[in-house]
Amino acid sequence: MISEQNTPSLLVLAAGMGSRYGGLKQVDPVGPNGETLMDYSLYDARKAGFTKVCFLIREEMHEIFHEQIGSKYTDTMAVEYAYQSIDDLPAETNLSVQRKKPWGTGHAVWCARHVLSESPFTVLNADDFYGLATFEELWKSLSQFQDLAQDDAKIRGFIVGYSLQETLSDHGSVSRGICKVKDGNLDSVEEWSGITSSEEGIIGTNSMGISHKLNGEEVVSMNVWAFPNQVFPALEEGMIEFISSSTDLEKDEFYLPAAVDQWIKSGKAVFQTAQASCKWMGVTYREDKPVVVKSIGNMIANGEYPESLF
Numbered sequence: 001m002i003s004e005q006n007t008p009s010l011l012v013l014a015a016g017m018g019s020r021y022g023g024l025k026q027v028d029p030v031g032p033n034g035e036t037l038m039d040y041s042l043y044d045a046r047k048a049g050f051t052k053v054c055f056l057i058r059e060e061m062h063e064i065f066h067e068q069i070g071s072k073y074t075d076t077m078a079v080e081y082a083y084q085s086i087d088d089l090p091a092e093t094n095l096s097v098q099r100k101k102p103w104g105t106g107h108a109v110w111c112a113r114h115v116l117s118e119s120p121f122t123v124l125n126a127d128d129f130y131g132l133a134t135f136e137e138l139w140k141s142l143s144q145f146q147d148l149a150q151d152d153a154k155i156r157g158f159i160v161g162y163s164l165q166e167t168l169s170d171h172g173s174v175s176r177g178i179c180k181v182k183d184g185n186l187d188s189v190e191e192w193s194g195i196t197s198s199e200e201g202i203i204g205t206n207s208m209g210i211s212h213k214l215n216g217e218e219v220v221s222m223n224v225w226a227f228p229n230q231v232f233p234a235l236e237e238g239m240i241e242f243i244s245s246s247t248d249l250e251k252d253e254f255y256l257p258a259a260v261d262q263w264i265k266s267g268k269a270v271f272q273t274a275q276a277s278c279k280w281m282g283v284t285y286r287e288d289k290p291v292v293v294k295s296i297g298n299m300i301a302n303g304e305y306p307e308s309l310f
Contacts (some may be wrong), residue, residue, distance in 0.1 A: 003174075008142045008261055009052040010045055012038065013108050013223065014065065015084040030282070030293050032300070033308040037283070038069060038126045040296070041135075042077070044110075048135035050122075052078040054115050056108055058092035059083040072310055090236050093243045104253030105223060106292050110235040111113035117232065123225040123256070129292070131278030134160050134224060141226050141272060155234060155269035157260070158226035159186055162280045165216030177206075177221035177257035177275070178214075186264060186271040188258040189221055210233050219273075221257050222280055234263060240309040 030037055042053060053073060057065050060077050086099050102108065108125060122138045124130060141158035161179050168174060175193040179186055186231060195204035195214070225267050236257045246252040263269035283291050288306040299305050 007052055007119060008050065008052050008139070008193075008226075009010070009080075009116055010050050010073050011082075011109065011116060011121050011123045012041075012053060012055050012113055013106055013123065014038070014055055014057050014069075015061075015102060020088050023171050028289070030283070030289065030296055030310065032297070032304075033310070035296075036069070037129045037281070037292070039072070040129055040305065041124060042073060043305070044130070044132040046076060046098060046133045047132060049139045049310075050135065050225055052080070052119075054080045054082055054112055054121070055110050055126075056082045056084055057084065062158075069116075082115045082232070084108045084111045089243070090240050092240050095243060096248070099170040100103050101251070102253070105256040106235055106238060106254040106259045107228075109256055110232060110239060111233040112309070113235075115230055120226065120228050123227065125223050125282075127283055128222055129281035130222070130224060130278070130298075131280075133278045134276050137276075138224070139228050143276070144272075148291055154267075155231055155263055156228060157231070157269065157271045158274070159168040159221060159271050160224040160274050160276050161219035162222050162276045163216070164202070164214060164218040164220045166193070167222060167280050168195065169282075169284045169288055170195075170197075173287040174284055177255070179221055181219060181273045182271060186260070188264065188275045189261045191255055191257060191261075193277050219275060222282075223256065224237075224276075225256070225260070234268065235259060240260065298305050 029035060031039065053066065055070060070081070073079050083294065084102055085105065089095055110305045120142055136161050138158065164176060164178070167176060173194045173196045175191065176195055178192050180188045190207050192204040192206050195202065202216050203211055204214055205211050239254055243249065243252045260269065260271060262269065281295055283292055284287050300307060
């Protein structure tokens with residue numbers, strides 16, 4: 001059971017500007033009354049039981065983000081903010097580097113440590129559509145793994161994975177964390193880049209820089225995770241190790257899936273896994289938007305969502 005004082009939070013990663021998309025896609029409307037993909041995710045999350053949300057953004061985005069997104073939820077959810085800053089690093093790093101791009105999703109989650117230090121939480125991207133069943137799985141998983149014994153001090157988490165072929169774009173390449181699952185638990189997750197679909201099939205480049213064919217049935221991470229709050233010290237250790245071993249501190253990123261993979265390999269973590277039963281949607285490229293708008297319209301016509309969410 002989930003205790004009232006230990007109510008899980010949603011951590012929505014919304015600090016990116018969407019460079020490939022060409023704008024601030026987190027606040028770009030896809031619904032008939034100006035709703036964003038994030039609005040549909042939070043609508044589903046509330047139906048599944050979530051009542052607290054923390055938006056991870058850049059501090060300079062706060063005003064426009066709260067005006068267009070956060071303020072819509074203050075009557076129905078507890079709304080908080082955390083900020084991803086390039087300068088927010090573990091004290092042990094003593095780092096001085098001229099970096100312009102964010103440090104990656106692992107760093108983004110770590111930046112929420114001051115806000116989410118007392119409760120378990122889920123992680124999701126602001127610009128992805130996951131579906132009600134995904135949030136129901138997350139809520140169920142939080143109920144289960146909170147009750148597990150922690151005598152072994154392992155990080156116990158959960159991931160909802162999607163079929164690779166359902167997460168591709170017709171308008172360019174994508175990067176995905178390809179997962180291997182064993183006995184219902186995540187066995188590994190590897191970041192692949194440049195994944196594209198053509199007449200010759202699906203091709204991507206693995207973490208070693210080698211191109212391979214993929215069959216499309218692979219389970220991939222779309223950053224749908226559930227974590228205990230004990231994850232923050234592990235992320236900090238990972239950040240320190242990442243910075244000390246990076247070969248290009250101006251461009252390398254500390255990816256959340258890579259951190260989880262390392263915890264699993266070292267025996268520090270166990271992550272239960274479920275395959276999503278609903279379809280993922282996203283707007284990686286601006287040309288993806290009309291497809292998403294049409295799909296949202298069809299779901300409204302089928303009665304899955306109201307004409308207006310507000």
